[in-house]
Amino acid sequence: MPASSLTRRQIRWARRWMTMVLIGFLIFAIGVDPDLIGMNRSPIVGFVQIGTWLTGLAIVLVGAYASVRLVRNGRPKTLRADIGMRLIATGYVVAAAASLADFIGIGAHRMPAVYFGEVQAFGLAVGVLTSLLGVLLYWPRKSPAPKQEEPESPSVPAHE
Secondary structure: OOOOOOOHHHHHHHHHHHHHHHHHHHHHHHHHOHHHHOOOOOOOOOHHHHHHHHHHHHHHHHHHHHHHHHHHOOOOOOHHHHHHHHHHHHHHHHHHHHHOHHHHOOOOOOOOOOOOOHHHHHHHHHHHHHHHHHHHHHOOOOOOOOOOOOOOOOOOOOOO
16 A cells, blocks of 8 residues: 655654754764864863763664654554564663763773773764664655556567
8 A cells, every 4th residue: 555645743853853863963973073163171081071971862763763653654563664673772772881881880991081992982983874774765665656558569570
């Protein structure tokens, strides 16, 4: 059953969710580089900074999920969509675990001398990319155009 087009109300909600994605991206960018707004007060990456970018990433992913859910507009869930939803959540968990590794005790450095290193930055990047891959997989495929049958051509007799 093909999904109907979006109503005006659904379009307004999709715009609101996409605005939320942009706001979340701004918060994420400020968390990654607080000097964008003149707030870089420390030479190290601290808990507040990590919390800021994880909050921004969470807002981005919730907004993206809600927008795509609206765009899906009642289409039946496929295996591809289920995998996409799970990748969104898994990517966030990977990004959070990598970012907070030293604070939760799985990193190489112990409190109070925490250090956001290259392995943690790589884990954050892998988590973000995994989540974005999940959003892409959750996005609905275009419905295939119905195949039109070609008119049958008159049969040509074979050489005798």
